[in-house]
Amino acid sequence: MEGILLIGLIFLGIVGVLLFFYFIPVGLWVTAIFSGVRVTLGELIGMRFRKVPPSVIVNSLITATKAGLQLTTRELETHYLAGGNVPNVIRALISADKANIELSFNQSTAIDLAGRDVFEAVQISVNPKVITTPKVAAVAADGIQLVAIARVTVRANISQLVGGAGEDTILARVGEGIVTSIGSAGTHKEVLENPDKISKVVLSRGLDAGTAFEILSIDIADVDVGTNIGAKLQTDQASADLKVAEAKAEERRAMAVALEQEMIAKAQDARAKVIEAEAEVPRAMAEAFRSGNLGIMDYYKMENIKADTDMRDSIAKPGSGSGSSK
Incomplete structure (x- = not known):
């Protein structure tokens, strides 16, 4: 124990x-x-x-x-x-x-x-830090696309670390500056000949304002020629104009067809009215015989006039025997 x-x-x-x-x-x-x-x-x-x-x-x-x-x-x-x-x-x-x-x-x-x-x-x-931007594509005034890559040398701004923007803002602003600089160039050859012009223009814009960094330098690492955006836009515009013209032509054709159908319908309606009127002629003649308003001699004279008219019409038609002999 x-x-x-x-x-x-x-x-x-x-x-x-x-x-x-x-x-x-x-x-x-x-x-x-x-x-x-x-x-x-x-x-x-x-x-x-x-x-x-x-x-x-x-x-x-x-x-x-x-x-x-x-x-x-x-x-x-x-x-x-x-x-x-x-x-x-x-x-x-x-x-x-x-x-x-x-x-x-x-x-x-x-x-x-x-x-x-x-x-x-x-x-x-x-020890300043180097930030590489992603590829930034921009179009010069002559329609040629350029793709640039820049290296931004930054130093931390101690007084702006609290509340200041970070690297993403720096990259976005530099990319915007590159697009503006290339877009203001007259031709893409100006940019290729003097790429440092982009750096000077972008650096002079004070892109580090309100950020946690101070931009020391902006160097264009590479500039590549992209596609001919101007020519592509013109081709697309021409294709769009062609489609519009084809649509308008189809619209006019459809209107013409509709108008032709309407005229045919009107002609058929008129022909129907003529046939209806011709159908009333024998009835009217019979009524005239019954009422005594039309005699046998009057009927013969009318028939002779009709026959004479038909003969003249056949002679006047092209391709008839009498017309050919003349």
């Missing part, structure tokens, strides 16, 4: 020692003291209760102190609890200080919390 109790006490003692060294990182506190960083055991214990890893804060503070930066544990804890990357901020501050770039702790933490890599921004500020 005493052995079991002894083992239990030893176990509790080990657990107690582990908890003591967990909540009170004596080794870290000693390291900080020898590094010239003033931090108390109470502050280290408080970090544990606030769920802040003391090693991150103390090691970052040691690094900053060795680099000559004056920071406190409270400032680093506040940034950590806000979701910031404390070691990255310390590296950025040290790099900016060594490169004589003006960067305050508050400014660096704001950049970090804005979602930008503040250390990378400082590196780009020291």
